[in-house]
Amino acid sequence: MLTPSPRLQPSYYEAFRCVGSVCEDTCCRGWRVSVDKETFQKYQTCSHANLGPKLRTLVNINPASENDNAHAEIELDRGACPFHADGLCEIQATLGGEMLSKNCATYPRVMATVEGRLERSLDLSCPEAARLALTNSQPIEFAESSGDEDESRLGSIGILDTANSKYPDKPFRYVHEVRSLMISLLQNRGYPLSQRILVLGRLCDKLETEGTDDGCTNLRAIIRQPAPVVPRLSMPAPGRFETVVELILARIGSDSTSRRFLDCYQSFMAGLHWTKDSTMEELAARLDAAFAGPYAVFLAQHQHMLEHYLVSYVFRSLFPFGSQSLNRKLAEYRFAHSISRHYQLMVVDFVVIETLLAGLAAFHGARFGVPEALKLIQSATKTFEHSLSYPGKALDLLIEKGIDGCASMSMLIRD
Numbered sequence: 001m002l003t004p005s006p007r008l009q010p011s012y013y014e015a016f017r018c019v020g021s022v023c024e025d026t027c028c029r030g031w032r033v034s035v036d037k038e039t040f041q042k043y044q045t046c047s048h049a050n051l052g053p054k055l056r057t058l059v060n061i062n063p064a065s066e067n068d069n070a071h072a073e074i075e076l077d078r079g080a081c082p083f084h085a086d087g088l089c090e091i092q093a094t095l096g097g098e099m100l101s102k103n104c105a106t107y108p109r110v111m112a113t114v115e116g117r118l119e120r121s122l123d124l125s126c127p128e129a130a131r132l133a134l135t136n137s138q139p140i141e142f143a144e145s146s147g148d149e150d151e152s153r154l155g156s157i158g159i160l161d162t163a164n165s166k167y168p169d170k171p172f173r174y175v176h177e178v179r180s181l182m183i184s185l186l187q188n189r190g191y192p193l194s195q196r197i198l199v200l201g202r203l204c205d206k207l208e209t210e211g212t213d214d215g216c217t218n219l220r221a222i223i224r225q226p227a228p229v230v231p232r233l234s235m236p237a238p239g240r241f242e243t244v245v246e247l248i249l250a251r252i253g254s255d256s257t258s259r260r261f262l263d264c265y266q267s268f269m270a271g272l273h274w275t276k277d278s279t280m281e282e283l284a285a286r287l288d289a290a291f292a293g294p295y296a297v298f299l300a301q302h303q304h305m306l307e308h309y310l311v312s313y314v315f316r317s318l319f320p321f322g323s324q325s326l327n328r329k330l331a332e333y334r335f336a337h338s339i340s341r342h343y344q345l346m347v348v349d350f351v352v353i354e355t356l357l358a359g360l361a362a363f364h365g366a367r368f369g370v371p372e373a374l375k376l377i378q379s380a381t382k383t384f385e386h387s388l389s390y391p392g393k394a395l396d397l398l399i400e401k402g403i404d405g406c407a408s409m410s411m412l413i414r415d
């Protein structure tokens with residue numbers, strides 16, 4: 001069905017092209033591959049001599065799914081899609097793109113309807129999407145347009161619809177205004193990035209406690225302060241280092257983790273000269289030295305990559321309200337989703353990436369540059385954002401350490 005719709009997307013969105021067999025990673029390894037109901041039914045009647053039987057054997061109904069877009073799953077072979085060969089998809093090459101599941105056909109495009117507007121973005125777990133999203137030094141611009149959308153091929157669509165949602169809370173009004181204010185705050189280069197993140201935490205606190213009945217006036221007032229000062233809670237460097245490492249290990253120790261991310265993690269450890277005898281104090285001191293030395297040199301030229309990472313995160317994940325899939329993951333882990341939980345999770349992903357980047361800068365020295373940073377951010381996005389259990393585990397770990405709510409996240413954010 002073709003549906004005319006207003007659309008919003010980052011200006012780089014249309015430039016994305018899959019680079020296929022020359023991709024340095026692949027979207028066909030390292031996670032579950034869902035198949036929608038309509039495509040699954042086509043596979044049941046596929047008459048191709050080789051692929052027909054293979055599709056019927058290796059694509060199985062997922063009994064736990066309540067969602068037609070994840071009706072079935074491809075049975076992976078040692079973590080990889082069995083239809084992926086020599087950098088190409090056998091289904092696409094032999095049967096054509098229309099036989100791909102909706103998720104495979106649309107990845108890395110991410111779709112959401114927010115108050116009736118279609119928002120399109122790219123998932124940074126794809127190396128080519130990460131390159132497009134992160135490397136332009138100018139602030140990300142968003143372009144509005146309208147067009148006819150073929151709904152049948154859009155894939156999974158996140159929905160944020162406050163008028164008809166089950167979230168009657170005050171903060172869920174003025175969604176477009178709130179998100180636009182947050183993005184403009186993150187792009188305000190008049191302040192250091194760490195300060196923008198702290199002010200964002202204050203906005204989230206305000207939203208959670210006061211809502212937006214005044215039409216966001218209270219939020220605008222915070223942003224317009226000439227030099228917003230946010231009180232910080234402090235944590236000794238070894239404790240902060242240990243917390244971030246535990247957050248990383250909570251992920252590596254659970255679901256399977258991509259080789260690319262593990263490579264980065266090993267380089268991070270080598271960069272800090274981490275041996276079995278290293279103490280947290282020594283490691284934290286070496287990390288501080290990396291932040292002050294090689295990583296500072298990199299940031300002087302490329303801080304926009306981290307700003308773009310955050311802006312892309314906010315836009316793509318429907319921050320601060322959360323995508324349905326993230327809210328579902330939290331519910332499965334007994335966490336009610338809330339604005340402060342979403343802020344905590346965003347800061348967790350940010351501090352993990354920032355810490356690993358600094359360790360990598362220590363490892364590579366003067367050779368550390370955009371390709372190494374892209375590899376880390378892309379593989380970390382794939383590792384952390386696509387894990388089913390990680391958001392709940394990360395929040396549990398923070399609570400265990402007494403880090404609960406937006407203000408306490410300042411303990412993990414560096415100046």
Ligand code: SF4
Pocket residue numbers: 017018019020023024025026027028107108125126127128129
């Ligand atoms: S990860 Fe991105 S560039 Fe690589 S094969 Fe998949 S869609 Fe193409």
